[in-house]
Amino acid sequence: MNPEIGHFALILGFALALCQAVLPMVGSYTGNRPWMAVARPLALGQLLLALVSFVALTLAFLADDFSVLYVANNSNSLLPWYYKISAVWGAHEGSLLLWVLIQAGWIAAVAAWSRSLPLTLVARVLSVMSMVAVGFYLFLLFTSNPFERMLPFPAAEGADLNPLLQDFGLIVHPPLLYMGYVGLSVPFAFAIAALLAGRLDAAWARWTRLWTNAAWAFLTLGIALGSWWAYYELGWGGWWFWDPVENASFMPWLVATALVHSLAVTEKRGAFRSWTLLLAIFAFSLSLLGAFLVRSGVLTSVHAFATDPARGVFILAFLALVVGGSLLLFAIRAQSLPNQGGFEWLSREAFMLINNILLVIATAIILLGTLYPLVADVLGWGKISVGPPYFNLFFVPLMLLLAPLMAVGGILRWKRTEWSWLRPALVLPLLISVVAGLVFPWLYAGAFHAGTAITVAVFVWVVVVLVRDIWRKSAYSGGRVRGLRRLTGSYYGMQLAHLGVACAILGAGMVSIYTAEKDARVEEGGRVEDAGYHFEFADFSVVQGPNYVADQAEVRVWRGERLVATLYPQKRRYLASGQLMTEAGIGGGLFRDLYVSLGEPLGDGAWAVRVHVKPFVRWIWLGALLMAAGGGLAMADRRYRARRTALAGSTIDNAVVTGSH
Amino acid sequence: MKNLKLFIPLLIFVVLGLFLLWGLGKDPSDMPSALIDRSVPEFSLPDLQNPGMTLDQTLFQGQVTLLNVWGTWCPPCRVEHPFLVALEKQGVAIVGMNYKDMPEAAREWLADKGDPYRATFEDREGRYGINLGVFGAPETYLVDHRGKIHYKHVGIVDEAVWQQIEPLYNKLVAASEEDRP
Numbered sequence: 001m002n003p004e005i006g007h008f009a010l011i012l013g014f015a016l017a018l019c020q021a022v023l024p025m026v027g028s029y030t031g032n033r034p035w036m037a038v039a040r041p042l043a044l045g046q047l048l049l050a051l052v053s054f055v056a057l058t059l060a061f062l063a064d065d066f067s068v069l070y071v072a073n074n075s076n077s078l079l080p081w082y083y084k085i086s087a088v089w090g091a092h093e094g095s096l097l098l099w100v101l102i103q104a105g106w107i108a109a110v111a112a113w114s115r116s117l118p119l120t121l122v123a124r125v126l127s128v129m130s131m132v133a134v135g136f137y138l139f140l141l142f143t144s145n146p147f148e149r150m151l152p153f154p155a156a157e158g159a160d161l162n163p164l165l166q167d168f169g170l171i172v173h174p175p176l177l178y179m180g181y182v183g184l185s186v187p188f189a190f191a192i193a194a195l196l197a198g199r200l201d202a203a204w205a206r207w208t209r210l211w212t213n214a215a216w217a218f219l220t221l222g223i224a225l226g227s228w229w230a231y232y233e234l235g236w237g238g239w240w241f242w243d244p245v246e247n248a249s250f251m252p253w254l255v256a257t258a259l260v261h262s263l264a265v266t267e268k269r270g271a272f273r274s275w276t277l278l279l280a281i282f283a284f285s286l287s288l289l290g291a292f293l294v295r296s297g298v299l300t301s302v303h304a305f306a307t308d309p310a311r312g313v314f315i316l317a318f319l320a321l322v323v324g325g326s327l328l329l330f331a332i333r334a335q336s337l338p339n340q341g342g343f344e345w346l347s348r349e350a351f352m353l354i355n356n357i358l359l360v361i362a363t364a365i366i367l368l369g370t371l372y373p374l375v376a377d378v379l380g381w382g383k384i385s386v387g388p389p390y391f392n393l394f395f396v397p398l399m400l401l402l403a404p405l406m407a408v409g410g411i412l413r414w415k416r417t418e419w420s421w422l423r424p425a426l427v428l429p430l431l432i433s434v435v436a437g438l439v440f441p442w443l444y445a446g447a448f449h450a451g452t453a454i455t456v457a458v459f460v461w462v463v464v465v466l467v468r469d470i471w472r473k474s475a476y477s478g479g480r481v482r483g484l485r486r487l488t489g490s491y492y493g494m495q496l497a498h499l500g501v502a503c504a505i506l507g508a509g510m511v512s513i514y515t516a517e518k519d520a521r522v523e524e525g526g527r528v529e530d531a532g533y534h535f536e537f538a539d540f541s542v543v544q545g546p547n548y549v550a551d552q553a554e555v556r557v558w559r560g561e562r563l564v565a566t567l568y569p570q571k572r573r574y575l576a577s578g579q580l581m582t583e584a585g586i587g588g589g590l591f592r593d594l595y596v597s598l599g600e601p602l603g604d605g606a607w608a609v610r611v612h613v614k615p616f617v618r619w620i621w622l623g624a625l626l627m628a629a630g631g632g633l634a635m636a637d638r639r640y641r642a643r644r645t646a647l648a649g650s651t652i653d654n655a656v657v658t659g660s661h
Numbered sequence: 662m663k664n665l666k667l668f669i670p671l672l673i674f675v676v677l678g679l680f681l682l683w684g685l686g687k688d689p690s691d692m693p694s695a696l697i698d699r700s701v702p703e704f705s706l707p708d709l710q711n712p713g714m715t716l717d718q719t720l721f722q723g724q725v726t727l728l729n730v731w732g733t734w735c736p737p738c739r740v741e742h743p744f745l746v747a748l749e750k751q752g753v754a755i756v757g758m759n760y761k762d763m764p765e766a767a768r769e770w771l772a773d774k775g776d777p778y779r780a781t782f783e784d785r786e787g788r789y790g791i792n793l794g795v796f797g798a799p800e801t802y803l804v805d806h807r808g809k810i811h812y813k814h815v816g817i818v819d820e821a822v823w824q825q826i827e828p829l830y831n832k833l834v835a836a837s838e839e840d841r842p
Contacts, residue, residue: 156821278670285674292681320678327671335664371680378683578737578799578816601734603763 003068006056007147010097013049013104014137016042020107020130024123036123043104043111043126046133050104054097057146058088067154070094070146076160076576078547086171087161092295092311093146095174099291100140102175102182103133110186110211117207121193128189135318143311160547160576169229173222177249180219181287184252186211187259188284191277192326195333200277205267208280210635212263213493216256217631223249224624232584237517237595237612239620240508242391247370248290251363255283258359260631261352269414271349274334275356281330285323286363292319293370344416351409358402365394403458403505406498407465429468433461445514455509462502466495489637497630500623507619516613519599523606531613534558535596540605548572548581553607555585555596564594569609571598593617700808701728702792709759709767709781716782720756721808725833727755728802729778729818730790732762733770735798741817742774748823749777753830757781760790760798803830806837 020042027035057070061084066072074094075087089095107129114122140146164170190208194200226249231239240246259279266276292315343349369390411425437457441449473491476483516531528535539554550570557565567585574581587594592615599608701718708714721728729745731738749755757778759767764783771781784790793802794813803812803826812829814822 153824155825159816274667282670316678316681319681323674324671324678327674331668331671334667371677374684375680378680573735573737575737575740576816578735 002056002059002063003065003147003149006053006060007145009049009052009056010100010137010141010147013046013053013100014134014141016046016049017130017133017137020046021127021134023127025127028120028123028127033119036119039123039126040111042130043108046130047104047108050101054088054101057094057097058085060147061085061088064158066156066158067149067151068146069148069150072150072155072158074158074161076158076547078576079158079161079166080546082171083161083166086165089174090161090165090170093140093144095178096136096140096144097146098175099178099182100133100136102178103129103136103185106182106186107133110189114207117203121190121197121204124193124196125186125189128192129185132185132189132322135322139311139314139318143314157576160574163548163572163574163577163579163581164233166574167229167233169225169233173225173229176218176225177222180215180217180222180256181249181252181290183211183215183218184256184284184287186215187263187280188326191280192329194277195326195329198333198336200266200273200337202267202270205263205276206639209260209263209267210640212256212260212280212283213631213635216253216260217628217635219249219253219256220624220628220631223253224621224628227624228621231617232586234582237515237584237597237610237614239511239617242366242369242388244370245290245294247366248286248293251366251370252283252286252290254359254363254366255279255286258356258363259283261355265349265352269343269349271343272353272356273337274330277334277337278330279356279360281323281326285319285326286367288315288319288322291315343414346412346417346419346422348409348412348414348417351405351412354405355402355409358398358405362395362398365398366391399505400454400458403501404461406501407462410494410498411465411469425468425472426465429461429464432464433457433459436460449513451509451513455506455513459502459506462498466498466502470495488639490634490639493630493632493634493637495630496633497627500626500628500630502623503619503626504623507616507621507623510616511614511620514615518611520609520611521602521606522609523604528609528611530611532559533564533594533613535594535611537607537609540607543570545572547576548574550583551598551601551607553585553596553598553609557587557594567594567596569596569598571601588618590618591616697810697813699810701802701804701810702789704782704789704792706782706784706789707764709757709764709783710771710776712764716780718808720780720782721804722806723837724754724806725830725837726779726804727753727818728758728804729755730758730760730793730795730798730800730802732760732798733766734762737817738799741799741819742777744817744819744823745777746775748818754779758789758793759783760795761785761787803833805833806840 020039023035023042024039027033027038057068059065060068060071061075062081064071064075064077064084066075070091070093074091075084079087087094089098107126110129111122111126114125187208190204190211194204223246226246227239230241230246231237259276262272262276262279265272292312295311295315407429408422408426412422434457437453437455437460438448440456441447441452444452470484470487473487474480474483476486518528518530520526520528522528522537524537524540526537528537534557536556536558537553538556541552541554543550543552550572552568552570555567555569556563557567565587567587569585570583572581572583573579582597582599584595584597586596592613595612595614597610599610601607701721703718705715705717708716720726727748731741745755755778757780759781762783762785764785767781767783771778787795799817801814801818802810803814804810811833812826814826816822818826
């Protein structure tokens, strides 16, 4: 019965979304206040219905209801309960239901935290977001119903969740990523509302910035978690593959990053208005494009969802409607938006512009590389695959250019900065970073390496400029501590996120340059030496998991006479699907990871193994954490909080009014 | 409408959309797993039970056959094996593909546990497995009397799985009998 309740709730949710897409929008033009005000209760209703639907599917998984086709295809009675829950979003249909749930969540969030905005604006924003939701409801109901039954002959046992996805990382990765993707629909909706009104002011920019920050922080975490998952679960020791699906998540992130900065200019200086709107449209369009690429099967990827051309046609039509429609609106309405605020080249605005240009170029390069195989195929140039060398060739120099400028942009003043003021702020950091860059490779590896020197110099440069700036800005007659407390949340957020970028660059550079990797054939008791570590394969055994059997090695890692770590890499065979999975053994550390994965058994008790020592690899994800934390801090800025407390009273009033309807 | 450059983003998107639309009609992967509804790829591989002899795709002509991919190194194959023996007793023709395995060990396994296979060919390096689109063992393909693949199952074939495959199997058998004058 449960699945039918879920299905029914989904249909009801669709009906509410449809009302919400139409009524408030019409009301905003006819000046009908009740029609506009109904957007808020409808948002709540939509969220509740989506929740019911989602819970119904989750219960079907927990109860091993294999009469539901989707459950039978993606679960198994032997699956541990927590993977039964995460299996809900383990494949296409369920992940789309999660998408709809999160969309409803964002709509409800905007409805709840928008009391200080004019009703017309809120009504239009909620209406636009619901239009997007309607598209996804239709997609779900007509092409990807997760509640479809296999009756009258239900399966006796489920086919099991793809073993790659049976992992903690996957429990959290898709929800975070979708929070980011779908969250970008908020700035998108704000942009459309601004275009419809032909007006955008500082309040608009301030609130759009808040929502963009939130979505951006989620997207950052989601991508980082995906990279971390690929690192330890795929068993190749790589952390980024420039796979189409990774690119699909990275492109909206880059544009959202540009948007966060462009919005800052729009809020503080009123400049870059049409550019900001365009970025908001692009960021969400790239999210949708990502959804299209992953689910339509036009590109091959390690993340292959069950693909289906009918779904592809649907998303493409949806994409054409949403993106084409909004870009057309932009082309017509952005004409009337005046840009104001002149600035000189040595100003924060100018550096924000450079930031935006570099980020958009990076996005364009990735988009080109991702779609090139498709374009080549269509034009009959043969099957081509664009690999990491292409992406690295362009992307790495762009980031190494962006990062030093980022540090400067963080300390520049608006409109105009005196070179005489700026120079002392840069000379000392420059000196320190150059020396650090030159010395570090010698100290670390005993030989000079240009790549290391540049990476370290960039890192040190960003950190020193940043710390010096905090030190200077916190100078206060009332004492240092009070000085530090006077600085705003959005200032700290910015600095923290910039520090995160520097850490990620350092991690990526170091691990790319100094990873030591060895393939070897070992028997029990055999040893492999790699980068000063001895890996002793003490024991091979067979262990039994809940739904798999695994060959497991016990690897003791020695540095000299000292036992550093004991690792247990596994080669698992999942019983239901018969799939083989490599589970790497990882000894983590701030400055290096020890990474062992089992290859093929070679007979006579010997195994092919791969051993890596990966310096600083964790700094990549640490950097991402700092970036997301920075986004969070910026959201906690006083200027949002003050308003919220002031409006708490009216929120309660409204709730009473809503309840009495 | 004096500022026409505002239309540039729209234009770019339209071009992009056209490419995506064309792209939808194409199969990007051409993964051999898409062999469903195509013929069994050609091969000429050693016959496990008759050393020195080879087998080829004509093995699949004239009779509806299950092609089972297995290896002695694969624990689930051990689980699956008794059911295959039972299936063969019901009169289902099964051809084995011994995948990435040692021939001696494989022959011993069949002598020990019973040989449900009408014939078994060796794919020692796993090359043919690539043509066939094998993910791992065990895997089972349903092939009709003309050598066309109709269905692929990844994982163990047991009673429950067979219940799903059987209707299609029976249909194919019926079709093959109609073909026979």
